[in-house]
Structure formats: structure tokens, C-alpha cells
Amino acid sequence: MAFKIILKNSWLFFLGCLIATALEIIFFSPISPDLIELPLASSVSVDSPPNNQLQRVTKLGEGLLKGPEDVAVDENGILYTATRDGWIRKLHKNGSWENWKKQESQGLLGITTAKGGGLIGLLKFTEDGVTVLGSEIRFADDVIEASDGSIYFSVASTKFSFHNWYLDLLEAKPHGQLLKYDPSMEETSIVLDGLYFANGVALSKDEDYLVVCETFRFRCLKYWLKGESKGETEIFIENLPAAPDNINLAPDGSFWIALIQVIYEGTEFVHTSKVLKQIIANFPKLINYINGATKRAAVINVGANGNILKRFGDPNGTVMSFVTSALEFDDHLYLGSLNTDFVGKLPLK
Numbered sequence: 001m002a003f004k005i006i007l008k009n010s011w012l013f014f015l016g017c018l019i020a021t022a023l024e025i026i027f028f029s030p031i032s033p034d035l036i037e038l039p040l041a042s043s044v045s046v047d048s049p050p051n052n053q054l055q056r057v058t059k060l061g062e063g064l065l066k067g068p069e070d071v072a073v074d075e076n077g078i079l080y081t082a083t084r085d086g087w088i089r090k091l092h093k094n095g096s097w098e099n100w101k102k103q104e105s106q107g108l109l110g111i112t113t114a115k116g117g118g119l120i121g122l123l124k125f126t127e128d129g130v131t132v133l134g135s136e137i138r139f140a141d142d143v144i145e146a147s148d149g150s151i152y153f154s155v156a157s158t159k160f161s162f163h164n165w166y167l168d169l170l171e172a173k174p175h176g177q178l179l180k181y182d183p184s185m186e187e188t189s190i191v192l193d194g195l196y197f198a199n200g201v202a203l204s205k206d207e208d209y210l211v212v213c214e215t216f217r218f219r220c221l222k223y224w225l226k227g228e229s230k231g232e233t234e235i236f237i238e239n240l241p242a243a244p245d246n247i248n249l250a251p252d253g254s255f256w257i258a259l260i261q262v263i264y265e266g267t268e269f270v271h272t273s274k275v276l277k278q279i280i281a282n283f284p285k286l287i288n289y290i291n292g293a294t295k296r297a298a299v300i301n302v303g304a305n306g307n308i309l310k311r312f313g314d315p316n317g318t319v320m321s322f323v324t325s326a327l328e329f330d331d332h333l334y335l336g337s338l339n340t341d342f343v344g345k346l347p348l349k
């Protein structure tokens with residue numbers, strides 16, 4: 001009899017815990033998720049044709065650079081990168097590294113060299129000091145400067161920060177923006193709102209349009225700055241085989257786009273279930289089981305017409321993984337990553 005009561009109470013306790021956990025997950029979840037539109041099955045594979053070109057990189061600054069997400073090279077051939085310890089470091093042409101500027105945040109991601117000298121992230125750094133481009137920006141991502149001095153930059157999410165970016169992935173709502181800083185007015189305005197994790201930003205060779213990548217939509221948009229379509233937005237490339245991160249203009253007018261594997265093979269089903277997303281948002285360590293970013297690397301070269309021209313990869317992440325940036329300079333490709341302690345350098349000829 002007593003055994004039966006204990007058994008019954010145990011079941012009640014178990015049931016109570018189960019209901020409490022379900023209520024916690026649904027009502028106190030940090031996200032209110034939408035479902036992700038995954039790339040169509042017909043899309044080209046990121047590994048097709050298979051290649052492991054990114055395993056051939058020379059490692060620059062190995063051990064010194066923690067998560068160098070983006071790279072920039074100035075006209076004198078000096079390479080810059082911002083790392084997760086808050087340093088912006090310079091690689092001089094003689095091969096020596098300089099700890100150039102230190103900032104409080106560890107979340108400075110995209111950078112670009114400034115036309116008048118110096119470097120632009122969410123802050124503009126010059127030898128003389130620092131200019132703030134926008135206040136109360138939670139999660140700035142990539143940035144580019146036009147020749148008229150306007151600075152365009154992406155905000156990946158207005159809801160989540162760099163440190164919980166995966167919540168934005170799980171929520172899958174358009175919290176991203178493209179902003180413009182006008183240096184003459186010292187004002188920042190919204191160019192595009194409602195973007196899905198706005199990430200890489202690049203200007204075309206003639207600066208008649210810019211491309212902004214929407215990571216969790218597996219596509220990049222073209223926004224016209226000049227001509228009869230000025231102010232209009234259209235698709236530049238869509239249905240990408242992985243999620244686009246930073247984008248850089250190449251000297252020939254094409255673009256290099258880094259692709260991250262935000263959805264691991266076999267775990268696609270997570271993004272078709274709101275309940276599963278809420279469970280993962282409550283138990284963040286589970287994200288490691290569905291995020292394939294650290295398992296491989298891929299970059300593509302896309303023509304101005306939106307066609308893929310070249311692709312380089314490290315299909316099992318042996319040397320490079322989570323490559324977030326590819327920049328062409330002087331017949332070499334410089335590769336940034338959130339999962340390496342070096343910048344990769346790959347000869348293109």
C-alpha cells in the first residue's frame with residue numbers, strides 16, 4: 001500500500017516537473033520564434049565540386065589573434081583586424097604585428113579602411129582619435145565607406161547582442177537594419193529596416209549600388225544608390241548553400257562572400273519547429289548540436305550579375321572553420337574567422 005502511494009506521488013512529482021518545465025520554456029522563453037525558410041534542395045552544394053583550397057592557407061599572426069572576424073587592407077598594404085580581446089591589430093609589410101587600438105567591447109566585428117586614413121568599425125579610428133557613428137546600437141556588423149564620405153553599416157539585430165546571436169537565429173525574425181552615417185551632418189539614419197540578420201555590406205565598383213547580406217535568409221540584397229532604380233531593393237543572390245557573412249568587393253568588380261554553416265546537416269528539422277527552438281533557447285548549450293559553423297569553412301566569388309564564379313572550402317574544418325570574411329588584395333585572399341587564432345592567406349594565382 002505504502003509502496004503504491006510513493007509510486008503515485010513520484011509520478012505526480014514527475015508530472016509536475018514536466019508541466020513546470022513546459023510552462024517555463026513557453027512563457028519565459030527569451031525568444032518568440034518564427035520558422036526559417038531553408039535554402040531549396042536544388043541549390044548548389046557548398047562542397048560541389050569538392051575542394052579543400054582553404055586548407056592551403058598560410059597562417060598570419062597565429063596564436064595572437066582571437067577570432068579575427070573581419071580583415072581590411074589599406075592602400076599601403078597594411079592589414080587590420082579586430083579581435084575578441086578588444087584589440088585592433090595591424091600587420092605591417094615587414095611582417096610585424098602592432099597592437100594599434102584597444103576598445104572596451106569584444107564585439108567589434110566588421111571593419112573597413114577609411115579613405116582619409118584610419119579604420120572604421122562602429123567607431124571611426126584615426127591616429128588622432130575616435131568618432132562614434134551611432135549610439136545605442138546593440139549589434140553592429142559590417143561597414144563600408146563611400147567616396148562621398150557616407151558610411152553604410154549593418155545592424156545584425158536590434159533585439160539580441162553579439163554574445164547571444166544564436167537567439168536571433170532561433171527567433172528568425174527580421175531584427176536587422178542597414179544604416180547610413182552622414183559625416184557632414186554627424187547623423188545616422190535607417191536605409192533598410194526589417195532585414196534578417198543584416199551582415200556583410202559592400203559597395204559595387206562604380207558605387208551605383210550596395211549589397212547587404214541577410215545571413216538567416218541565405219541571400220544578399222542589392223540596394224540601388226544611383227540611376228533610375230535609386231532607392232529600390234532587389235535580390236542580388238539567393239538560395240545560397242550556407243549563410244552569408246561578410247562580403248567584399250574584389251578588384252575586378254566581383255564579390256567575395258564568406259558562407260557559414262549555421263545549420264548542421266541532419267538538424268534542419270529544428271528550424272521547422274517553434275517548440276524545439278524554444279527548448280534550445282532555454283538550454284543554450286544545445287545550440288552546439290545544431291550549429292555547424294565550427295565544422296567547416298566556405299567562401300564564394302560572385303560576379304556582379306549574381307552568378308557564382310569560384311568556391312573555396314575546408315569541408316571538414318581541418319585548417320579553417322567559421323570563416324566570416326574573405327578579402328582580395330594583391331592576388332591573395334585574406335580570410336577572417338570567429339573560430340581561429342590567425343588570419344588565413346591564400347594565393348589566388
Ligand SMILES: [Ca+2]
Nearest residue numbers: 070110111112
Ligand atoms: Ca568589412
Ligand SMILES: [Ca+2]
Nearest residue numbers: 141199245246
Ligand atoms: Ca559579419
